[in-house]
Amino acid sequence: MIKHLDVNVSGQGLHEITDRIQAVVREVGINEGLCTLFVQHTSASLLIQENADPAVKHDLEHWFNRLAPENDPLYTHQNEGPDDMPGHIKSALTATHLCIPVFGGRLALGTWQGVYLWEHRHKRGTRQIVVHLGE
Secondary structure, eight states: OEEEEEEEEOSSEEEEOHHHHHHHHHHHTOSSEEEEEEEOOSSEEEEEEEOSOHHHHHHHHHHHHHHSOTTOTTOOOOTTOTTHHHHHHHHHHSBSEEEEEEETTEEOOOTTEEEEEEEOSSSOEEEEEEEEEEO
């Protein structure tokens, strides 16, 4: 079963989507299987990360911003603004897809794990995620 999920983002950062993905699992009614997520963009990514302490999100975002800074004079791709090439780099270093087992009708995430869409651009908008559920 394939579903499409639109995620509105308010700008750069980690946006938790665990509940939305779990709602799709419930809607489809799968008890055991695999949930595969794929973000259809080149400057956004998907991540499983701690969802208890907001300092983790803050530290990850700031570390990656230092790793791939805006306005680096070595970038040749600058057509779409100073946040675009860093967004591509961050996306290449993280993941555009995730696979999560489903047991008992729930995502088999650990106690402190959440699923995040990581928006690497500053602009607001909508990102599309393909959700594939199979038994």
